[in-house]
Amino acid sequence: MKTDTTTGAAISFDNVGKAFPKKGGGSVMALDDISLSVEPGTITGIIGRSGAGKSTLLRMVNGLEKPTSGKVTVAGRDVGAATGAGLREIRREVGMIFQHFNLLASRTVYENVALPLEISGTPSREIRKRVDDLVARVGLEDFRNRYPAELSGGQKQRVGVARALATQPKVLLSDEATSALDPETTQTVLELLADINRDLGLTILLITHEMAVVRDIASHVAVIEDGKIVEDGSTYDIFTDPRHPTTKSFLSGVTGVTLPQFIARDLTETRPKGPSREVMRITFVGDNATDPLLAKMSTELGLQVNILAGAVEEIGPRPFGNLLISVEADRAEEARNFLEHNQQRTEVLGYVG
Amino acid sequence: MSANLINMLMEATWQTIYMVAISTLLGAIGGLPIGVFLACSQKGELLSAPAVNKVLGVVVNATRSVPFIILVVAIIPFTRLVAGTSIGTTAAIVPLTIAAVPFIARLVENAIREVDSGLIEAARSMGATPMQIIRKVLIPEALPGITLGLTLAVVSLLGYSAMVGAVGGEGLGDLGIRYGYQRFMPEVMGLVVLILVVLVQLVQTIGEWIARRVDKRAPSNRGA
Ligand SMILES: Nc1ncnc2c1ncn2[C@@H]1O[C@H](COP(=O)(O)OP(=O)(O)OP(=O)(O)O)[C@@H](O)[C@H]1O
Ligand SMILES: [Mg+2]
Numbered sequence: 216m217k218t219d220t221t222t223g224a225a226i227s228f229d230n231v232g233k234a235f236p237k238k239g240g241g242s243v244m245a246l247d248d249i250s251l252s253v254e255p256g257t258i259t260g261i262i263g264r265s266g267a268g269k270s271t272l273l274r275m276v277n278g279l280e281k282p283t284s285g286k287v288t289v290a291g292r293d294v295g296a297a298t299g300a301g302l303r304e305i306r307r308e309v310g311m312i313f314q315h316f317n318l319l320a321s322r323t324v325y326e327n328v329a330l331p332l333e334i335s336g337t338p339s340r341e342i343r344k345r346v347d348d349l350v351a352r353v354g355l356e357d358f359r360n361r362y363p364a365e366l367s368g369g370q371k372q373r374v375g376v377a378r379a380l381a382t383q384p385k386v387l388l389s390d391e392a393t394s395a396l397d398p399e400t401t402q403t404v405l406e407l408l409a410d411i412n413r414d415l416g417l418t419i420l421l422i423t424h425e426m427a428v429v430r431d432i433a434s435h436v437a438v439i440e441d442g443k444i445v446e447d448g449s450t451y452d453i454f455t456d457p458r459h460p461t462t463k464s465f466l467s468g469v470t471g472v473t474l475p476q477f478i479a480r481d482l483t484e485t486r487p488k489g490p491s492r493e494v495m496r497i498t499f500v501g502d503n504a505t506d507p508l509l510a511k512m513s514t515e516l517g518l519q520v521n522i523l524a525g526a527v528e529e530i531g532p533r534p535f536g537n538l539l540i541s542v543e544a545d546r547a548e549e550a551r552n553f554l555e556h557n558q559q560r561t562e563v564l565g566y567v568g
Numbered sequence: 569m570s571a572n573l574i575n576m577l578m579e580a581t582w583q584t585i586y587m588v589a590i591s592t593l594l595g596a597i598g599g600l601p602i603g604v605f606l607a608c609s610q611k612g613e614l615l616s617a618p619a620v621n622k623v624l625g626v627v628v629n630a631t632r633s634v635p636f637i638i639l640v641v642a643i644i645p646f647t648r649l650v651a652g653t654s655i656g657t658t659a660a661i662v663p664l665t666i667a668a669v670p671f672i673a674r675l676v677e678n679a680i681r682e683v684d685s686g687l688i689e690a691a692r693s694m695g696a697t698p699m700q701i702i703r704k705v706l707i708p709e710a711l712p713g714i715t716l717g718l719t720l721a722v723v724s725l726l727g728y729s730a731m732v733g734a735v736g737g738e739g740l741g742d743l744g745i746r747y748g749y750q751r752f753m754p755e756v757m758g759l760v761v762l763i764l765v766v767l768v769q770l771v772q773t774i775g776e777w778i779a780r781r782v783d784k785r786a787p788s789n790r791g792a
Contacts, residue, residue, distance in 0.1 A: 277693050303695035310693075317690035320785045321708040331694040333704065362784040382694070 224288070225386055225418035226253040226276055231285035233271055233442075245271045247442040249285070253435070255385075258412050258419040260433035260450070262426065262465055268442040269422040273388050276420060277309040278302050290385055307335055310379030314391040316371040318363040324374050325350060325359040331381040349377040353407060369400035376407060380415075387411070389421035393428060405432050426469035430454065430530055438462045451530045455500045456560060472496075472524050472537040474564070482565040486544055491566045493547035494523065498560040499536035509540070512553050518542055520550075541567065573756065576743060581763055583657050584739035587732070588725045591661050595668025595725075596718060602628070602669065603676025604702055614688065614698045628670040636728045639663055640735055647735075660737025664725055672721050679713030680706050712783035719775025723768050730764075740764055 233246040245268045253259045263269050274280040275287045278294045287294045289305060297305055318327050328349050332342045350359050353373040363371055372392060379387055389408070393401040409432045412419050423429060429436045429450055437447035438461055446459040457463045467473065474482065474494070482494060499508070513520055525538035542550045544566060551561045602624065608614040609621040634642070640663040647662040648654040683706055691701045707714070730741020740760050748757025 279689065279692060303697070306693055306695035311690070313686060313690065315686055317684070317686040319687060319705060319709060321711065321782070322784075330691075330704065334691070334694050334696045334700050364785050388693075 224252040225255040225257075225290060226420060227251070227288045228272070228275070229286045229288070231272075231275065231282045231287055233268070233275070233280065234283045244442050246282075249439075249442075249444055251437055251444060251447060253418060253420055255418050256412070256416045257435055258409070258421065258433045259435040259437065260429035261420065261422045261437050261439055262424060262429055263439035264424065264461075267439045269439055270390055272439065273390055273420060273422055276386065276388055277306050277311060307331070307382040308384050309386045309388060310382065310384040311388040311390070312372065312375040312379050312392045314394050316363070316368075316375045316395075318371055318374055318378075320363055323360050323362055324355055324366070327363070327374055328377045328381055331378060335382055345381065346377075349380055352380075352411075353377045367400070368396050369403060372396065372400075372404050373407065376404070376411070380411065380417075385418060387417050387419045389419065391422055391424070393423070394425075401428070402431075408432060426465045430469060430528070434531065438465065451500075451533055451535070454528075454530055455498050455535050472526050472539060474523060474539055478523055478541075478567060481567050483567070484565055486566045487568045489568065491544045491568050492521070492541040493544045493566055494539065494541045494564045495547070495551065496562045496564055497536075497538045497540060497554055498562075499527075499538065500558070500560065508554070508557055508559065509538070512550060516546070516549060516553060518546055518550055539564070576747075577756075577759055577763065580738060580740045580743040580760075581767075583737075584726065584729050584741070584767070587657055587660055587664055587729050587737065587739055588722060591664035591668050591725055592718065592722050594661070594665040595672045595721065598665070598669040599672025599721075600676055600714075602673035604680060604706065606673060606677040607680035608698070608702065608706070614701060628673055631666065631670040632674070636663070636667055637731050639667060640732060644735065655736030657732075657738050660729070660732035660735065660739075663735075664728055664732065667728055668721060668725060671724065672717065675717030675721060676710070676714055679710040679717055682713055683709045712779045712785070715775060715779040715782060719772060719779070722771045722775070726764060726768060726771070 228249045228251045231246055231249040232244065234242040234244050237243050249272060261269050261272060271280055275282055275294065276289055278297060282295045289309060292301075292305055294302075294305055319330065322330065325346055328346045329342050332345060337345070350356055353376055355370060355373055355377070358366060358370060363374065366374070375392070387408075392408075393404050396404060405428065408419060408421070411417055412432075419432075421428070421433065433450050435448065436450050436453050437444050438453070438459060439445065440459075440461050446453065446457070446462050453462060454466065457466055473479075478494065486493075509520055509522070512518060519542070521541045523539040523541060525536065527534055527536040529535075547563075551563075554561050605615065606621060606624060606628070609617045609624075611618040631639075640660075643663055643666060644654045647659050650662050651659040653659050687705050687709060688701055691705045696704070729737070729739050730744070732739065733742030733745055740763060744757050744760035747753045748760060
């Protein structure tokens, strides 16, 4: 496989735009000036609301959709410019899995996994060997002669994964592959993807609308809204220091740290007259994430800290914590200075009387 | 009942089966590719050729809207050209086939349209050519529907075959009209109808059985 020598990226989008013709004239900008570079061997999550343009972006990687401006490169090859045999060649290097699995009902597990190999004209002895390996890798040896209708959703998606890997691609695309599955099955499929990424060095680009999926397996994430990437970076950075409101709102669902109702109800944006307490969010990052910083602050500053909510999470091997506290408003600035001095991020949420 | 009559009934049954079998076979050979093409050639589809699609659609509809008995008579010159004669059982196969092709084409088209477009997308993402998608995805996935469509075609052709007596085609329908009606032998008419009912029942049962065998969509439908 050729690799792009200029950037080394497995997939790169350079100022990509996509306009769909609209009924009755005009056009819809599904994607607008997207630039994103996906490094080889990483798992990158693309998150966004319905209609944001996630599927359109993903489908450009294997040429199911062509950009109307800009350039999409996979392993150094210009996908938008490829046609016919050249395009089919690229597609063999890019596997894809789907929300609704898209398995052939008329074929058994074994035959479904064999399909891409039949299409690429692989000799039948080679097909048998490879399909046996793949079926074993996804743990479906006992189901090889079953039809999709006889499988559970999780098993179907495993067949989808095995099928996507059949032509030994370098890139795997996943369009909401776990959205039709229950949380437990979702975990097992995500683990399978993570294993594949680690064992085969596969670059994975996955679409989701759940930050939990990103947290669990993606090393990088891009947030997309109205056809534009509003924020992207390493998952850890995005989780610990989200900038865009959309990112924050996606995160609020997953970090699980929200104010208790009785506080949220009385929260005011400006400091009320009389004695009051300031409510703030502290994000513990890096090596200090597990330090007993609050206890230290209490004793050193002689401050009373009320803990309202909190959680410590892991992204990959790195922990980060989210804590909501309140302190006496008069001394809040002192507290914030102390925390920031210790490399923690703080954010004022409001005041309670 | 005379032995002669039994012989006539058996021969007529055989002639009907022969006409219907051959015209179904030829109709399928012609109708299958036309049906596939109709299903795949609209704008933006696999074999996008909207103009040809429209023209073919009009031709198919036109053929289907001509009443069969008129078709039989209207194409007599063509029948003579193809079969060497315009009368007789073999000659009757020509109009039957011409009626079967567009009929089967539409049934195949419908069966193929039923295939989930996600499967076409998956096959494209594997780098399949349009022909591979048709051969390996569309036809196998549409097979239960195509089988039921062909069953319907056979049943309809059994009905049509009764009209070919008009051009000297033989078979059950012809026997029923000549003996049962013109010579007023109600027992012949009754037997002809009975045999036709049995034949239709048989075709329907076998067709449904095959369709169930090839349909892997629901676990309960799985062939043993
Ligand atoms: N083939 C098409 N023709 C016209 N408009 C399209 C087409 N495909 C997508 N669009 C439009 O482009 C925009 C982005 O669609 P896309 O499917 O990429 O969104 P998405 O982020 O994947 O949404 P979802 O989460 O619902 O799957 C939408 O406004 C959609 O209506
Ligand atoms: Mg989508």
